[in-house]
Amino acid sequence: MSTFFIGDFISAAENEISQINPVIEMFKDKFETNGYLENETAHRVNAPHIFPKVHNLFQLETWFNFSDEFSLYGLTWLKYDAAYESNNYSDEASREYKTNFKTKDILRELYVEGSISDLSFRLGRQQVIWGEAVGLKITDIINPQDLREFILDDFIDSRVPLWMLKLEYSLGKYDIENLFIPDFEPDRPAETGSEWSLPSPFSYPQQAISKPGDGFESTEIGLRLSRFLGGWDISSSYFYTWDDSPALHIKEEKSEKKVFPEHHRHHTLGFTFNNAFGKWVPQGEFAFNVGKFFRIEETEVAEGVTRKNNLFYMTGADYTVNDNLLVNGQFIQQIIFNYEEGMIDDEIENIFSIFFQSNFMNETLKPDLLILYDANDGVFLIRPKAAYDLTDKIKLTLGADIIEGEAKGFIGQFNNNDRIYFETKYSF
Amino acid sequence: MKRRTISLVLLPFFIIPVSIAFSAELSGLDIMTNVDQREDGDDQISEAVFTLINKRGKKRIRKTIRYWKDYDGKNSFDEKTVIFFKSPPDVKNTGFLNWSYVDIKKDDDQWLYLPALRKVRRISSSGKEDSFMGTDFTFDDMGDRQVEEDTHNLLRSEIHEKIDSYVIESVPVDKDYMYSKKVTWLEKNNWIDYKTMFYDRKGKILKTLKTRWQMVQEVWVPEQMHMLNHQSGHQTTIDVSNVRFNNNIKDNLFSKKRIKRGIKK
Numbered sequence: 001m002s003t004f005f006i007g008d009f010i011s012a013a014e015n016e017i018s019q020i021n022p023v024i025e026m027f028k029d030k031f032e033t034n035g036y037l038e039n040e041t042a043h044r045v046n047a048p049h050i051f052p053k054v055h056n057l058f059q060l061e062t063w064f065n066f067s068d069e070f071s072l073y074g075l076t077w078l079k080y081d082a083a084y085e086s087n088n089y090s091d092e093a094s095r096e097y098k099t100n101f102k103t104k105d106i107l108r109e110l111y112v113e114g115s116i117s118d119l120s121f122r123l124g125r126q127q128v129i130w131g132e133a134v135g136l137k138i139t140d141i142i143n144p145q146d147l148r149e150f151i152l153d154d155f156i157d158s159r160v161p162l163w164m165l166k167l168e169y170s171l172g173k174y175d176i177e178n179l180f181i182p183d184f185e186p187d188r189p190a191e192t193g194s195e196w197s198l199p200s201p202f203s204y205p206q207q208a209i210s211k212p213g214d215g216f217e218s219t220e221i222g223l224r225l226s227r228f229l230g231g232w233d234i235s236s237s238y239f240y241t242w243d244d245s246p247a248l249h250i251k252e253e254k255s256e257k258k259v260f261p262e263h264h265r266h267h268t269l270g271f272t273f274n275n276a277f278g279k280w281v282p283q284g285e286f287a288f289n290v291g292k293f294f295r296i297e298e299t300e301v302a303e304g305v306t307r308k309n310n311l312f313y314m315t316g317a318d319y320t321v322n323d324n325l326l327v328n329g330q331f332i333q334q335i336i337f338n339y340e341e342g343m344i345d346d347e348i349e350n351i352f353s354i355f356f357q358s359n360f361m362n363e364t365l366k367p368d369l370l371i372l373y374d375a376n377d378g379v380f381l382i383r384p385k386a387a388y389d390l391t392d393k394i395k396l397t398l399g400a401d402i403i404e405g406e407a408k409g410f411i412g413q414f415n416n417n418d419r420i421y422f423e424t425k426y427s428f
Numbered sequence: 429m430k431r432r433t434i435s436l437v438l439l440p441f442f443i444i445p446v447s448i449a450f451s452a453e454l455s456g457l458d459i460m461t462n463v464d465q466r467e468d469g470d471d472q473i474s475e476a477v478f479t480l481i482n483k484r485g486k487k488r489i490r491k492t493i494r495y496w497k498d499y500d501g502k503n504s505f506d507e508k509t510v511i512f513f514k515s516p517p518d519v520k521n522t523g524f525l526n527w528s529y530v531d532i533k534k535d536d537d538q539w540l541y542l543p544a545l546r547k548v549r550r551i552s553s554s555g556k557e558d559s560f561m562g563t564d565f566t567f568d569d570m571g572d573r574q575v576e577e578d579t580h581n582l583l584r585s586e587i588h589e590k591i592d593s594y595v596i597e598s599v600p601v602d603k604d605y606m607y608s609k610k611v612t613w614l615e616k617n618n619w620i621d622y623k624t625m626f627y628d629r630k631g632k633i634l635k636t637l638k639t640r641w642q643m644v645q646e647v648w649v650p651e652q653m654h655m656l657n658h659q660s661g662h663q664t665t666i667d668v669s670n671v672r673f674n675n676n677i678k679d680n681l682f683s684k685k686r687i688k689r690g691i692k693k
Binding site for chain 1: 488517518538552680684
């Protein structure tokens with residue numbers, strides 16, 4: 001009797017499942033996932049010989065495809081850096097950073113995207129990448145940056161995704177991109193006590209950072225026009241933005257000097273180009289910033305900052321030597337207009353870079369080398385790396401970040417932080 | 429819908445009418461020109477699985493989906509191609525876009541979308557002798573080569589592997605080209621090339637390609653291609669499936685904007 005009952009139950013369950021199955025199959029067909037599990041371990045070359053990074057990351061990308069043209073995308077991160085357990089971050093801010101770090105980007109990206117005829121949209125938390133430069137950001141300033149590893153982390157990982165609406169459409173021969181970003185987030189500085197943290201240039205007490213208010217006040221707007229003209233890819237852009245790094249105003253309050261960090265608006269006009277001539281791919285990227293704040297020696301009239309226009313640009317080229325070697329060279333310059341005595345940045349700053357990318361063993365072994373030279377400070381940033389595909393799913397990477405030169409300037413200040421690192425990545 | 433480029437060694441990208449008349453009087457150039465000018469449809473979608481095998485027998489797999497459209501000279505374009513990578517996982521959604529032009533002196537324009545950078549990069553199209561995705565096929569092997577770039581000689585007619593065949597030797601006009609010559613066996617009945625031998629600059633045998641064909645919508649397309657590099661011991665097999673012609677593919681698929689979005693399942 002009981003056997004009959006169980007059999008009945010199983011039969012009924014099978015019947016239910018067979019009815020649900022088509023639904024499961026239908027959804028299964030619409031779901032796609034992709035991801036990886038990665039360990040990145042870095043070791044300091046100079047004393048103290050610690051492991052400043054033992055970073056473990058699980059990334060999961062999921063697509064739900066409503067149709068060929070509409071989908072929902074999510075990217076989640078689960079991360080844990082064991083270095084935070086062993087290193088001595090004693091103050092409250094760094095302890096808080098350590099606690100928040102694990103959960104900060106659980107929902108890193110989430111958006112719906114679709115297209116109707118020539119109009120496509122993407123709505124949600126996302127990254128937008130503009131520009132051409134290798135290893136530096138010029139017009140790639142839509143998303144703020146996580147400076148946990150200075151500028152050494154992969155940009156795809158260090159950009160902080162923002163909630164925004166992106167529209168793309170074509171008008172004649174022009175492709176137009178509109179950004180509407182109601183979500184202001186500043187750069188995320190490295191945590192206090194970290195080897196990449198920037199010490200305050202002042203001994204005065206620092207007040208809370210003044211950020212734009214909620215609502216329309218914080219909104220950023222971007223517009224980019226691009227077209228293909230006679231073999232040239234050209235684009236021009238306008239970004240009405242907030243500076244993601246606060247300007248440090250020195251003010252007197254109750255007869256005491258204090259630092260008042262404040263984010264300010266500025267405008268960025270951009271232009272990029274590239275073309276291909278045989279083995280050469282010349283390219284360029286220009287950003288003209290209007291009304292950006294720079295540091296200046298504090299005087300009775302200046303609050304330690306001054307508002308200027310500046311031009312930040314790159315010209316360079318890729319050169320394909322052969323099947324196994326690509327070389328990229330860049331000249332990068334920043335010019336501050338109406339320069340004033342006492343400004344901390346140089347009026348003209350020059351950076352040169354060269355990048356070699358190679359592959360061997362049918363693209364199983366891929367070494368590359370990036371060298372940046374800060375000509376004003378005489379500082380080199382040297383980044384050799386070799387990635388090896390152990391299998392289609394397992395990649396091993398060995399690399400180093402070396403800073404050579406005097407302990408001054410944007411890069412040189414970290415000249416004691418040379419590191420070697422090893423990464424193991426399992427993709428699925 | 430006449431193609432201006434030719435390769436006797438390309439993927440699904442080859443399509444050959446079943447009945448092209450031939451004559452015993454044909455020269456090597458005539459044969460290649462006939463193949464070059466075959467009817468090939470307005471567009472094509474196909475999937476391919478690349479199996480790369482090193483000399484120790486270790487395999488790597490790449491899966492792609494390819495969209496191709498014939499522009500037949502419209503706005504000076506010859507054809508446009510998009511290839512999306514479906515696997516392995518770390519290159520999934522990588523997109524490759526190629527525009528080629530009627531003017532054979534004009535280089536193709538090419539872009540590559542790398543999901544790891546979320547960026548479309550303009551790439552040099554000069555690397556026709558470069559390996560395609562680390563396989564034993566070069567871009568030229570994959571179909572970028574023009575008829576006029578080689579001198580074609582009909583060496584002989586013979587029964588080879590029980591097939592009545594033409595044997596054609598193709599010597600590059602450019603003496604610095606990566607191959608000193610190619611020798612191709614073509615099936616007389618349907619103009620299908622089923623074997624090609626490639627010789628390096630020193631005249632030594634470098635690679636052998638063998639192709640098995642399938643009939644789709646009344647045209648021949650490769651079903652499996654196997655390239656063996658005799659010097660490195662590395663080999664690549666390409667299995668082609670789901671070939672579909674005349675799908676009315678929209679023009680906006682062949683754009684930088686579109687390759688950033690990848691391809692849905």
